[in-house]
Amino acid sequence: MNAAVDEALRARVKSLEAMPAMPAILAPLLRCLELPPDQIEVEKVTELVSTDKSIAAQCLRMANSALFSRRGAIETIRGAVVALGARRLRDILWSSFLIQMAPKAQWPINPMTFWEHSFGVALVSQQLAKKVALPEVEKVYLCGLLHDIGELVNATLLPAEFHTAVEYAMQRNVSLYEAEKEVLGFTHCDTGKLLGDYWNLSPDIQNVIEFHHTPGDAPPPPALAAAVNLADLLCRLRGMGYGYDELREIEFGEAPAWLLLAKAVPHLEKFDVARFTLELDAEAEEIHELVAAAFQT
Amino acid sequence: MSTQSTVAERPADRKAPPDPVLIKIRDLIYKVCGIYMPDNKFYFLNDRCARRTKALENVSLREYYEMLTAGPDREAEIRNLLNEITVGETCFFRNPQQLAALRKTILPKIMAVKSALSFTRLKIWSAGSSTGEEPYTLAMLFLEDSATALKGWTWEIVATDLNDRSIAKAKEGVFDNYALRNTPLPYQQKYFKDRGPDFLIADEVKKRVSFSRLNLLDESKLLFMKGIDVIFCANVLIYFDGASKRRTVHHFYNSLLPGGYFFLGHSESLFGVSDEFRLVHFPGATAYLRPAASPPGGGVK
Numbered sequence: 280m281n282a283a284v285d286e287a288l289r290a291r292v293k294s295l296e297a298m299p300a301m302p303a304i305l306a307p308l309l310r311c312l313e314l315p316p317d318q319i320e321v322e323k324v325t326e327l328v329s330t331d332k333s334i335a336a337q338c339l340r341m342a343n344s345a346l347f348s349r350r351g352a353i354e355t356i357r358g359a360v361v362a363l364g365a366r367r368l369r370d371i372l373w374s375s376f377l378i379q380m381a382p383k384a385q386w387p388i389n390p391m392t393f394w395e396h397s398f399g400v401a402l403v404s405q406q407l408a409k410k411v412a413l414p415e416v417e418k419v420y421l422c423g424l425l426h427d428i429g430e431l432v433n434a435t436l437l438p439a440e441f442h443t444a445v446e447y448a449m450q451r452n453v454s455l456y457e458a459e460k461e462v463l464g465f466t467h468c469d470t471g472k473l474l475g476d477y478w479n480l481s482p483d484i485q486n487v488i489e490f491h492h493t494p495g496d497a498p499p500p501p502a503l504a505a506a507v508n509l510a511d512l513l514c515r516l517r518g519m520g521y522g523y524d525e526l527r528e529i530e531f532g533e534a535p536a537w538l539l540l541a542k543a544v545p546h547l548e549k550f551d552v553a554r555f556t557l558e559l560d561a562e563a564e565e566i567h568e569l570v571a572a573a574f575q576t
Numbered sequence: 577m578s579t580q581s582t583v584a585e586r587p588a589d590r591k592a593p594p595d596p597v598l599i600k601i602r603d604l605i606y607k608v609c610g611i612y613m614p615d616n617k618f619y620f621l622n623d624r625c626a627r628r629t630k631a632l633e634n635v636s637l638r639e640y641y642e643m644l645t646a647g648p649d650r651e652a653e654i655r656n657l658l659n660e661i662t663v664g665e666t667c668f669f670r671n672p673q674q675l676a677a678l679r680k681t682i683l684p685k686i687m688a689v690k691s692a693l694s695f696t697r698l699k700i701w702s703a704g705s706s707t708g709e710e711p712y713t714l715a716m717l718f719l720e721d722s723a724t725a726l727k728g729w730t731w732e733i734v735a736t737d738l739n740d741r742s743i744a745k746a747k748e749g750v751f752d753n754y755a756l757r758n759t760p761l762p763y764q765q766k767y768f769k770d771r772g773p774d775f776l777i778a779d780e781v782k783k784r785v786s787f788s789r790l791n792l793l794d795e796s797k798l799l800f801m802k803g804i805d806v807i808f809c810a811n812v813l814i815y816f817d818g819a820s821k822r823r824t825v826h827h828f829y830n831s832l833l834p835g836g837y838f839f840l841g842h843s844e845s846l847f848g849v850s851d852e853f854r855l856v857h858f859p860g861a862t863a864y865l866r867p868a869a870s871p872p873g874g875g876v877k
Binding site for chain 1: 606612614615616617676677680681685843845846847848854855856857858859860862865
């Protein structure tokens with residue numbers, strides 16, 4: 280790609296008005312949930328969520344899914360706050376809103392595949408963070424959920440070029456990241472960062488979006504980007520990737536993200552990666568069903 | 577181990593929280609045997625435990641767990657349960673993702689290293705080959721590639737098992753429908769003779785596998801297994817106690833050439849068993865690698 284085309288593409292991506300819009304109701308909701316726990320007005324949150332019946336239904340489905348409680352016993356938004364806490368309600372709201380965001384253009388990848396991957400990485404990052412007792416465990420779900428949000432930008436703003444990149448990736452069995460670098464000259468990490476900025480996401484999330492393929496370059500501490508990187512690799516190897524096998528062989532013990540995480544988490548060598556990998560087969564099945572159910576409504 | 581093709585009734589409420597005792601049994605099996613059943617396999621584990629509790633005059637699941645952990649016959653009972661879990665599992669093309677990793681990644685990598693040294697020989701070992709489905713599957717895959725990727729290479733598939741009857745059956749090469757349930761049709765047509773009630777494997781395949789009796793606990797015999805590129809050993813080590821498992825795995829390590837790979841069954845793990853091997857991931861499969869450059873003290877140049 281020559282420099283002029285490259286610049287033109289970047290200019291298009293930067294036309295922020297065309298960026299996927301954050302659902303209007305989400306911002307006031309998130310503001311409500313940012314307050315200290317004892318000041319959160321559960322009634323107000325419930326009221327805001329309930330203004331849209333389909334969103335409210337989606338929230339309850341999420342709250343009862345493998346991503347959250349697994350118990351299937353949460354019947355109201357208020358019940359979700361009581362059972363899971365306000366912080367988790369924030370994760371539920373994001374999950375519910377995102378899955379309802381319809382792509383404006385025809386996606387070259389199946390949107391269900393995209394959401395399965397995003398939910399997969401959210402869940403796997405969080406479980407990984409829990410198992411290794413990562414201090415940032417409460418932040419990691421959203422980081423995982425939003426890590427590939429740049430693909431949404433690419434699919435919306437650059438459908439033709441993105442289509443070429445996806446084809447390139449599938450034909451050569453390489454990652455979308457590598458294909459985008461080759462075909463577009465920039466990646467979903469760059470465009471995701473622009474969207475993260477536009478949506479005013481927290482710096483932690485923006486860093487993960489920008490550096491989840493290069494966690495070594497993330498501003499310190501890089502543990503969140505490293506955890507999401509590992510979860511992303513695992514999902515792509517265990518049936519929660521982009522619908523094709525782009526990875527050949529990974530030795531986790533030698534992966535850059537693993538080595539970074541080992542600095543943040545003592546005793547990482549005691550973590551049973553083989554068992555964790557097998558556990559993911561059950562997660563993949565549940566996430567597949569969850570996304571299928573969300574798309575049916 | 578792959579339980580995906582097992583015919584087991586899925587209860588409608590399989591999303592309901594599993595019986596805590598069942599979770600304990602799952603964790604016990606993982607700790608003692610290294611075989612792990614994820615949450616979506618609880619219905620299967622429940623079914624297999626039910627077969628045992630029924631055979632044991634309808635003891636409750638809790639009583640059964642007591643028998644597995646504290647009963648006088650606990651070792652024998654764990655073995656009985658393992659038999660129920662793995663019964664009827666052997667079939668051709670049992671683990672397609674392992675085979676894909678072998679064919680797409682492992683063999684090209686090993687062959688690139690070997691051909692740079694002007695070696696053109698490959699040796700695969702199916703350890704615990706039972707009635708022959710696994711080594712014959714490997715032979716068919718290698719035959720398919722013999723005129724293309726494997727052109728100019730000689731290859732050898734060594735199959736060993738403890739049980740003489742299994743070996744005799746493997747050599748006979750007669751299989752039923754169930755053993756062929758995962759076999760792609762082109763392979764079925766090309767390498768089997770459909771005799772109506774059963775299938776006979778083609779001589780072309782049969783003569784590429786050498787079967788022999790070998791006890792994996794017999795260390796003096798294991799010393800002779802050398803120069804192996806890839807080992808397959810599914811659902812065998814789960815029956816060994818910790819010390820035997822460690823010894824056998826160490827022998828596997830020494831049997832492999834540096835850069836060689838070791839596959840267990842789909843659900844098995846070597847966690848806590850070996851510090852020598854390195855866990856590697858492929859799409860849908862994991863394997864253990866003997867690193868090409870041995871770590872200090874590994875004793876291999």
